[in-house]
Amino acid sequence: MEQDGTIGKAIRLTHVLAASFAGLIAAAATSHYRKQVSTVVLEKKIIPKVDRSESGRIGQIEKFSHYVARQIGFEDASEVPELCILAQEYLLKSKGCDQSIYEYLANEKNSESLYVKLVDEFEKCILSYFAFHWKQVPYVISQVTRVFSTLVEEFKVINGGVLQSKEVMIPMDINKRSPVLLFMGGGMGAGKSTVLKDILKESFWLGASSKAVVVEADAFKERDVIYKALNSSGHHDDMLQTAELVHQSSTDAASSLLVTALNEGRDVIMDGTFSWEPFVEQTIAMARNIHKCKYKMGVGYKVAEDGTINENYWEQVNQADEQEENSKRELTRKPYKIELVGVVCDGYLAVIRGIRRAIMTGRAVRVNSQLKSHKRFANAFPKYCKLVDKARLFCTNGVGVPPKLIGWKDGDHNLLVDPDDIKSLKNVASLNCEADSICELHMEPSPVMEPGSVWNDFVLSPSRSSVQKELRESIFKTEKSIRKM
Known part of the structure; x- marks a missing residue:
């Protein structure tokens, strides 16, 4: 069972894909993706080492701290134990980590410059370490840390169990303008939260955000009692299964909050992947009509015994005692203004962000599901516009x-795009959802090797080897002096 990650959908892939034909296409495509390994990886050194059993099965994956040491030039991580500790702390964004790094290099003549270079090297190592072995993500995460903590804001349970803040429940005046429904869409790890922070600084949202209802399924998931109990039990290899277990209840709660807020005519910010077109289309249709009549949750995604698929996410409330109210509603309520903010990024960047988020917060998704959410949203975005x-x-x-900002549309005008930057959307729309690493993500020529790509310009920077040499010499002296203390 796979779930979309936006709201209200539970879908069996077997009913969506024509397995025989699509399987052949996928196999051929994957084979093509794998032919380009040498173009994306200039040196095998950049790939994390993997121990294999006699049967060929993958065993332990090189620890991140040991990987950092090896990238800088120390084949034996035991030579640089303090560096390994700092690398681990930096990955986890531990409190006081920046100060510890600075103090580590404080005795060097050019300590400030070395500090910047070491932090940059840590970032490059994160980008390359998590760019491979995606099918082993649960194991990689459990190797990095044994303790996960989820930091979330407390919700207040009011109004019959709807979860939201008391501040959000203050009624707004809907007579002066149309309420706004803002979709924040994009694949998991695209950077929607970062973009939303900027959106909320705009003049309209500065005045409206305090009374707006924010709908996000992940926030409900983090407050789920089962999710918290299982996620804190120490079985970190089961983190993905834990998140999936409570997914439907969290999406149902978010759906309930959404339809309640729209029925009340509230400004709404809805955060999700928006990768399932029928759900998005039906939600927009409901929002267009909700000033005329009330809605409730529908049955969702259902597969009949004969294999027929029915999708009905929202239903009108057509009871007799609602008719008079609906007539008054149409006279007093203004229709919703619907806005969409889409966010895209390179698929491998999203995967790396997702893995790092899982390490720090316990919120994890399967890599292939994550890539599918990006690909589906990228293909659907022009239609949504x-x-x-x-x-x-x-x-x-x-x-x-x-x-x-790489594309925009206002009113009835067509989507305007930056002809160079819109390639980012096209690249995501054609990525390989079954990729196991950055090498298999795109067909040749891989866009990750183009000028301007983070992988090409940052990770594979020609100056990196000389910087690593400088760091290696300083770290060797620093570690030696620490051992003498």
Whole structure:
């Protein structure tokens, strides 16, 4: 059973794919992807080492801290124990980590410059370490840390069990303007939260955000009693199964909150992957009509015994005692203004962000599901633009730079795009969802090797080897002096 990750859908892939034909196509495509390994990986050194059993099965994967040491030039990680500790702390974003790194290099003449270079090297190692062995993600995560903590805001249970903040429940005046439904869409790990922070600084949302309802299934999942209990039990290899176990209950809760907020005419910000087109299309249709009548949750995605698929995510409330209220509703309520903000990024960047988030918070998804969410959203985005009043598309491929606006649409106009940057959307739309590493993600020529790509310009930077040499010499002296203490 696979679930979309947006809201209200539970789908069996066997009813969507024509397995025989599609399977052959997928096999051929995967074979083609794998032919390009040498173009993406210039040196095998950059791939994390894997121990294999006599039968050929994958065993232990090289620890991240040992990987960092090897990239800098120390084949034996025991030579640099302090460096390994710092690498681990940096990955986990431990409190005081930056200060510890600075103190580690404080006795060097050019300590400030070395600090910047070592932090950059840590970032490059994160980008390359998690760019491989995606089918072993649960094991990689469990190797990195034994303790997961989920930091979430507390919800207040009010209004018959609907989860939201008291501040959100203050009624708004809907007579002066149309309420706004803002979709924040994009694959898992695309960077929607980063973009949303900027959106909320815009003049409209500065005034409206305090009373807006934010709908996000992940937030409900994090408050699920079962999820918290299982996720804190120490069985970290089961983290993916734990998240999937509570997925339906969290999406149902989010669906309930959404339809309640729309029925009340509230401003709504809905955060999700929006990778399942029927759900998005039906939600937009409901929002277009909800000023005329009330809605409730439908049965969702159902497969009949004969294999017939029925999708009905929302239903009108047509009871006799609602008719008079609906008539008054149409006279007093204004229709929703629907906006879409899409966020895309290179598939491998999303995977790396997802793995690192899992390490720090315990929120994990399967890599192939994550890649599918990106691919489906990228293919559906142009269609969604035709259904909404306003649309914007942001790209979050940069490292340490703000999201870039690469497409926009206002009113009845067509989607306007930056002809160079829109390639980011096209690349995501054609990625290989079954990839096991960055090498298999795209067909030749791989866009990750193009100028401007983080992988090409940052990870494979020609200057990296000379910087590593400088770091190696300073770290060797530092570790030697620490041992003498």
